[in-house]
């Protein structure tokens with residue numbers, strides 16, 4: 001049943017005028033600045049037909065990233081024995097769909113196999129293992145990746161180097177060694193440093209800029225900085241803060257991309273949290289749109305059904321733009337609006353009046369309009385366009401799907 005309080009009416013009224021029709025997130029991203037919009041995905045969820053149908057929707061997703069299947073534990077579980085089966089499934093899917101593939105990742109302190117974490121290493125033997133891994137994996141995917149996250153999360157919050165096996169055994173030289181090895185294996189792929197909490201100014205962002213300078217000082221190629229953007233509703237950095245930090249990276253001659261965007265909240269979700277999440281998504285995407293060198297945006301899976309958040313951050317979730325029933329949330333509208341999608345709307349709406357707020361716009365092909373379908377409790381609520389069914393996402397908003 002739909003329960004509509006005065007505040008929910010107001011909330012729905014707020015988001016309705018921002019909706020766009022007929023285009024998707026990637027279509028809008030390409031149209032506004034020739035950038036891409038994409039999503040992380042993972043092999044287990046590829047058995048879910050409804051999930052895969054939307055993943056294949058290139059109007060929304062022009063790019064995909066494997067969430068786990070190119071990591072070290074997945075690709076080299078035993079020393080010098082490589083397994084690309086799961087990574088290939090996602091790479092092949094991207095190719096079949098004509099989607100860009102961001103490849104993730106080559107050197108990280110997490111998701112390493114036991115032979116790496118429990119090995120007895122010297123500088124020389126670990127450098128050899130590092131180079132062998134990077135060479136074999138990058139060579140395997142040569143020609144398929146738009147970019148590689150070469151090194152992931154090398155920094156502490158204060159901008160110093162994380163005391164990983166890589167740093168404690170090899171020193172900071174492991175970074176230029178990793179980038180040089182990746183460049184030697186595929187001279188065309190973009191090479192990224194990727195981290196979280198480097199999306200706003202501070203010691204860690206300065207540390208990331210220093211990594212760019214370090215690699216460059218060795219005469220080694222580094223093309224980009226990946227801003228993971230695992231944010232929290234209400235604590236997401238402002239658009240201007242994110243844009244100015246992006247500019248600090250691009251001033252060094254590298255591009256930036258938002259690589260793992262999600263914006264979590266403490267559960268249960270409320271209208272206010274979902275509304276704030278819409279704003280936070282819009283600000284983050286808007287920062288990329290404003291930044292000349294921001295080449296794309298990737299969300300870290302598109303539906304709450306398969307988000308990594310609940311299993312990682314206790315009591316938190318609902319971080320994605322689609323909910324667990326694969327229904328678009330207000331966050332979707334926030335993203336589309338930031339991408340200028342609303343300006344490309346086509347069609348004719350019927351006028352719908354809700355409580356004291358009158359909403360009128362135009363559309364013939366209304367794929368989705370929040371809070372409007374069904375009619376129960378509404379004044380003048382519309383029914384869905386032909387071919388769409390009114391679906392209740394929760395007790396306070398509905399959508400034609």
Ligand SMILES: O[C@@H]1[C@@H](O)[C@H](O[C@@H]2CO[C@@H](O[C@@H]3CO[C@@H](O)[C@H](O)[C@H]3O)[C@H](O)[C@H]2O)OC[C@H]1O
Pocket residue numbers: 042067068152153196228260308
């Ligand atoms: O049991 C493991 C399970 O824990 C693992 O979860 C993945 C962990 O990594 C997640 O991606 C990372 C999110 O944070 C950034 O810092 C990194 O760059 C990302 O790689 C991923 O989404 C989770 O699925 O998955 C494998 C299971 O065996």
